[in-house]
Amino acid sequence: MFFHCFKYGFLEAVRQKEIVFWVVIFPIILGLLFKVAFGSVTEKTKFDTIEVAVVVSDENEMFKSVMDGLSEGDEALFKTSYCEEKKALELLENKDVAGVIYGDELEVTVSQSGIEQTIIKQFIVEYKANVSVISDTIKTNPQKLSEVTEMMNSELKANNEVKLIDGDYDPMVSYFYNLIAMTALFGAYMGIFIPIRNQANISQLGARKSCSPIKKSVAISASLCSAIFVQTICMIICVSYLRFVLGIDFGDKLIMVYITAIFSGWVGVALGFFVGSIGKMGEAAKIGLYTAVSLFLCFLSGLMVMNMKQNLEKIGLGWFNKINPAAVISDAFYCLNVYDDYEVYTTKIITMAITIVIFAVLGFIMTRKRKFKSL
Amino acid sequence: MENVVVKIENLVKKYKELTALDHLNLEIKEGEVFGLLGPNGSGKTTTISCLLSLLSFDEGSVEVFGKEMTPVNYEAKKQIGIIMQNVAVFEELTVYENIDYFCGLYIKDKALKKQYVEEAIEFVGLGDFKKFHPKKLSGGLLRRLNIACGIAHKPKLIILDEPTVAVDPQSRNKILEGIVELNKQGATIIYTSHYMEEVEQICTRIAIMDKGKKIAEGTTDQLKRMIKNTETIEIEVKEISDEIISEAGKLPHVYEALHNDGKLIIRCSGGKHNLIRVLDLLQNNNVNFGRVYSELPTLNDVFLEITGTALRDSE
Ligand SMILES: Nc1ncnc2c1ncn2[C@@H]1O[C@H](COP(=O)(O)OP(=O)(O)OP(=O)(O)O)[C@@H](O)[C@H]1O
Numbered sequence: 001m002f003f004h005c006f007k008y009g010f011l012e013a014v015r016q017k018e019i020v021f022w023v024v025i026f027p028i029i030l031g032l033l034f035k036v037a038f039g040s041v042t043e044k045t046k047f048d049t050i051e052v053a054v055v056v057s058d059e060n061e062m063f064k065s066v067m068d069g070l071s072e073g074d075e076a077l078f079k080t081s082y083c084e085e086k087k088a089l090e091l092l093e094n095k096d097v098a099g100v101i102y103g104d105e106l107e108v109t110v111s112q113s114g115i116e117q118t119i120i121k122q123f124i125v126e127y128k129a130n131v132s133v134i135s136d137t138i139k140t141n142p143q144k145l146s147e148v149t150e151m152m153n154s155e156l157k158a159n160n161e162v163k164l165i166d167g168d169y170d171p172m173v174s175y176f177y178n179l180i181a182m183t184a185l186f187g188a189y190m191g192i193f194i195p196i197r198n199q200a201n202i203s204q205l206g207a208r209k210s211c212s213p214i215k216k217s218v219a220i221s222a223s224l225c226s227a228i229f230v231q232t233i234c235m236i237i238c239v240s241y242l243r244f245v246l247g248i249d250f251g252d253k254l255i256m257v258y259i260t261a262i263f264s265g266w267v268g269v270a271l272g273f274f275v276g277s278i279g280k281m282g283e284a285a286k287i288g289l290y291t292a293v294s295l296f297l298c299f300l301s302g303l304m305v306m307n308m309k310q311n312l313e314k315i316g317l318g319w320f321n322k323i324n325p326a327a328v329i330s331d332a333f334y335c336l337n338v339y340d341d342y343e344v345y346t347t348k349i350i351t352m353a354i355t356i357v358i359f360a361v362l363g364f365i366m367t368r369k370r371k372f373k374s375l
Numbered sequence: 376m377e378n379v380v381v382k383i384e385n386l387v388k389k390y391k392e393l394t395a396l397d398h399l400n401l402e403i404k405e406g407e408v409f410g411l412l413g414p415n416g417s418g419k420t421t422t423i424s425c426l427l428s429l430l431s432f433d434e435g436s437v438e439v440f441g442k443e444m445t446p447v448n449y450e451a452k453k454q455i456g457i458i459m460q461n462v463a464v465f466e467e468l469t470v471y472e473n474i475d476y477f478c479g480l481y482i483k484d485k486a487l488k489k490q491y492v493e494e495a496i497e498f499v500g501l502g503d504f505k506k507f508h509p510k511k512l513s514g515g516l517l518r519r520l521n522i523a524c525g526i527a528h529k530p531k532l533i534i535l536d537e538p539t540v541a542v543d544p545q546s547r548n549k550i551l552e553g554i555v556e557l558n559k560q561g562a563t564i565i566y567t568s569h570y571m572e573e574v575e576q577i578c579t580r581i582a583i584m585d586k587g588k589k590i591a592e593g594t595t596d597q598l599k600r601m602i603k604n605t606e607t608i609e610i611e612v613k614e615i616s617d618e619i620i621s622e623a624g625k626l627p628h629v630y631e632a633l634h635n636d637g638k639l640i641i642r643c644s645g646g647k648h649n650l651i652r653v654l655d656l657l658q659n660n661n662v663n664f665g666r667v668y669s670e671l672p673t674l675n676d677v678f679l680e681i682t683g684t685a686l687r688d689s690e
């Protein structure tokens with residue numbers, strides 16, 4: 001009996017065009033659009049030329065020629081502006097440059113921390129370490145100086161790359177995490193149908209099922225299992241597509257990404273199951289309601305507007321995103337991708353588990369009624 | 376005596392102010408084709424929903440197969456086949472899958488289920504449409520699918536709530552024949568409708584409902600015997616004087632004569648040769664007349680006489 005219902009629940013879900021669209025086709029199309037839109041941009045930004053202001057005395061030929069070497073060509077590391085200290089600090093303040101280098105003292109002033117600032121500091125360290133080699137080269141073989149600067153350039157860039165894998169922020173990947181989170185929430189469309197089609201007072205099908213000798217709890221849990229099963233497949237398709245077709249680099253945590261995606265898909269199903277169980281509204285109304293609510297949750301979680309989270313915190317509503325499923329899901333991915341923070345990640349996963357349980361139980365409670373005052 | 380399959384006693388169902396069922400009593404015996412006849416809104420569907428324990432009610436009791444009917448009376452539910460007023464099938468599933476799904480809720484044995492599903496498809500004549508989705512079926516075929524989903528598990532009690540609404544006469548006859556066939560195979564049938572012809576055609580016993588009350592019950596003949604009207608004569612007459620009409624009203628056995636819409640309508644109770652006497656009267660007074668109809672009473676007349684309004688008027 002359970003398997004019979006599971007089987008037909010599966011067929012019901014996979015044959016609904018709306019569901020297939022939102023959980024399979026939509027992420028594929030949007031993923032492709034993201035890739036086209038951000039794919040090329042990101043590669044450049046990764047190694048964008050760093051703008052620096054250099055304060056150096058005219059006599060310091062050696063430092064100047066190294067700076068010039070690093071500022072030449074398409075893949076130049078720096079874009080250098082020589083100026084007075086006052087002007088340099090002004091540029092720094094206006095964020096026109098990432099840092100100020102004092103060529104004579106071999107010191108650096110920055111106003112914030114980040115990859116660019118780290119590279120500038122690393123450059124100084126590298127320069128100090130190689131100062132004797134450089135001065136030798138300039139004296140004996142000035143044309144070889146370019147080789148030295150090239151070497152420094154690629155070394156510093158290599159460091160930069162290592163940093164990224166270590167968990168530095170890659171804005172592009174986060175777009176794809178948001179995409180996965182959205183797909184997960186769309187899984188709700190599968191959940192919504194379950195109570196509707198089992199409640200005698202909401203649908204004719206529900207009335208018909210209620211007349212049959214199947215236990216309501218069996219019928220509903222079988223449908224719920226098939227929805228979870230289908231959503232799991234859809235999440236696997238989604239992540240696999242992003243990783244292996246679009247070639248999105250999820251770092252070395254691919255398995256974790258899969259697990260997180262599947263888990264968040266279940267959150268979506270549970271949410272839908274709950275929404276489907278409230279009130280006497282029909283399918284269309286409930287789908288509309290859920291879409292509105294989920295978009296609002298996504299909005300508050302900052303999936304659409306940057307800094308939304310910070311703004312909420314400012315007005316004292318930061319707690320909301322701790323339970324907002326959209327935020328919890330995207331946070332879990334951020335923990336994986338950006339912060340490399342397993343402790344926070346675990347809390348997010350636990351929050352998701354609690355969300356699933358709460359909404360599933362609420363859904364069951366609301367659908368337990370068998371006899372109605374009015375049909 | 377035959378076994379009582381359904382016993383409804385003093386059933387009262389209220390929707391806020393509106394009393395949809397007013398102390399309704401019904402007893403349906405094994406092997407009957409029981410017709411529940413009544414105009415729209417008379418409470419037929421409400422009766423069925425209470426009987427199936429889908430609706431809660433305010434007073435009274437419902438027994439099915441000798442036991443109180445509750446939402447968890449699974450033994451009774453196993454024996455019931457239900458065909459709702461509105462088609463209830465899965466859009467996403469094919470004809471075969473729909474029937475298989477519902478049959479599978481009742482029948483566990485796989486081989487038996489398969490056999491039953493095939494038989495149901497055969498029975499409603501959907502053999503050529505097994506792989507069709509409900510959307511692609513015409514209205515009549517869809518109704519047949521709806522019926523197949525309700526009867527595939529060979530229930531002992533089959534409840535049909537207006538299964539022929541919006542079906543062409545040919546399909547309707549097919550469906551009615553099918554119901555009679557199911558009854559022959561041993562099923563007890565409860566059939567609701569507001570088409571008295573259908574009910575007259577197939578039902579062995581009929582209850583007429585109006586405004587939540589049972590106003591009459593019996594076989595067709597018994598019901599017709601309850602009223603004084605035995606014959607209605609209609610004659611197309613363009614012009615006729617009031618004197619002749621009142622004279623017609625004084626003819627033996629005639630209890631009502633009126634001219635309406637170009638027709639002289641005469642209602643008689645008992646007696647023979649009523650038509651001849653009326654036509655004689657017209658001829659003697661040189662009244663020109665066109666077509667002549669003489670009808671035996673219908674259930675509509677029964678309804679009309681008991682309630683004062685025609686069944687059809689409320690359609
Ligand atoms: N959910 C409801 N809430 C309020 N009133 C209702 C509800 N359902 C039915 N009614 C009322 O109860 C009465 C009986 O309705 P019911 O559907 O049983 O009639 P019916 O005989 O099946 O009519 P039909 O031939 O149109 O199917 C009607 O007056 C109807 O308006």
Ligand SMILES: [Mg+2]
Binds near residue numbers: 419420421536537
């Ligand atoms: Mg009805």
